[in-house]
Amino acid sequence: MAEALKGTCMCDACKFTATPTVGGLGAGACHCGMCRKWSGGMYLSVDCGASVKFDEGAPVGSYKGSEWGERLFCRECGSSLLWQTQDGQNQHVSIQAFDDPGQFEIGVQVFIDKKPGNYALAGETKTMTEAEVFAMFAPDADPS
Amino acid sequence: MAVDCGSSVRFEDTDALGSYKGSEWGERLFCTVCGSSLVWQMQDGTGQGVSMNAFDDPAQFTLKNQWFIDKKPDNYALVNETRCLTEAECIAMFAPDKA
Ligand SMILES: [Zn+2]
Ligand SMILES: [Zn+2]
Numbered sequence: 001m002a003e004a005l006k007g008t009c010m011c012d013a014c015k016f017t018a019t020p021t022v023g024g025l026g027a028g029a030c031h032c033g034m035c036r037k038w039s040g041g042m043y044l045s046v047d048c049g050a051s052v053k054f055d056e057g058a059p060v061g062s063y064k065g066s067e068w069g070e071r072l073f074c075r076e077c078g079s080s081l082l083w084q085t086q087d088g089q090n091q092h093v094s095i096q097a098f099d100d101p102g103q104f105e106i107g108v109q110v111f112i113d114k115k116p117g118n119y120a121l122a123g124e125t126k127t128m129t130e131a132e133v134f135a136m137f138a139p140d141a142d143p144s
Numbered sequence: 145m146a147v148d149c150g151s152s153v154r155f156e157d158t159d160a161l162g163s164y165k166g167s168e169w170g171e172r173l174f175c176t177v178c179g180s181s182l183v184w185q186m187q188d189g190t191g192q193g194v195s196m197n198a199f200d201d202p203a204q205f206t207l208k209n210q211w212f213i214d215k216k217p218d219n220y221a222l223v224n225e226t227r228c229l230t231e232a233e234c235i236a237m238f239a240p241d242k243a
Contacts, residue, residue: 010166029220036197040181041145044220063178073179077164078172080179095217102217116196116203119145122221 004051007097009079014058016081018093019051020104027095027104030083031115032130034065038073039080042115045092046104052082052091068138146184146193147205153183153192169239 004017020026024047035043054060061075064086072081084091095101109115112127128136155161162176165187173183185192196202210216213228229237 010172011164027219033197036202037180037195038178040195040197061176061179065178071179073174075162075176077166078162078174078176078179078181080181095219100217102219104219106220116201118203118205118224119207120223122223 005098007081007093009074009077009081009097011074011077011079013076014060014074014079014081015055016058016097017051017053018048018082018091021047021049021051024049025092026107028108028110028125029106029121030110032111033114034071035083035111036116038063038065038071039094042119042121043080043083044095044101044106045083046095048082048091048093050089050091052084052093145196145202145207147196147199149183149192149194151185151190151192153185153194 002019002022004019006015007018008015027044027046030043030045059075060081061073063071063073065071068085070084070086072084073079074081079097080094081097082091082093095104106121106123106125108126108128109121110128110133111130113129160175160177161182162174164172164174166172169186171185171187172181173185174181180198181195182198183192183194196205207222207224207226210222210226210228211234212231214230
């Protein structure tokens with residue numbers, strides 16, 4: 001039974017709880033251009049389904065970077081908090097928002113073909129290209 | 145991941161620029177519309193470390209240093225060979241009076 005974890009931004013204005021999905025996609029790194037601009041590095045996140053609950057009044061900003069995706073961040077300090085589909089499902093929460101980011105196993109790297117060549121993660125993970133990600137999650141969408 | 149740009153950053157328009165002073169000396173600049181992480185700087189506007197991912201070609205920069213390496217969670221690491229500095233080493237380097 002997964003338990004709800006407490007998460008917060010740098011300035012603590014955006015407190016929330018989230019529950020990593022049992023049998024979900026787990027934790028991974030995204031190297032797509034938007035995730036890198038947004039987070040400043042690679043975006044490391046964990047699949048929390050639709051479980052995220054923000055405290056009342058949290059100054060959460062929203063940015064819809066594509067037709068289906070939405071990024072939530074703290075308007076006070078700029079912390080990257082989560083990527084979700086615009087229906088509020090598929091919430092991938094920044095591991096760094098939790099007290100113990102080291103608890104999640106980074107099992108997959110997505111948009112690996114968009115990763116700049118000047119860094120790489122150590123260790124073996126599954127990898128997916130942009131085309132493979134679209135084929136799996138949005139077979140109707142044309143990524144080109 | 146950031147590149148040292150001294151005090152050279154010029155914004156075309158600062159309407160959407162957010163600032164967060166996370167410590168007595170540091171300040172983070174970000175876009176309040178989309179949340180993009182842009183710059184870490186000293187509060188006097190010097191020591192600007194700009195997110196490499198904000199540039200068209202992030203790969204042009206060689207990663208030389210990893211700061212606060214003792215604060216890195218154990219579930220990821222870079223393959224890059226870099227100098228690694230602990231929090232204590234970073235503070236001794238940049239704020240010796242605070243060490
Ligand atoms: Zn905040
Ligand atoms: Zn923006």
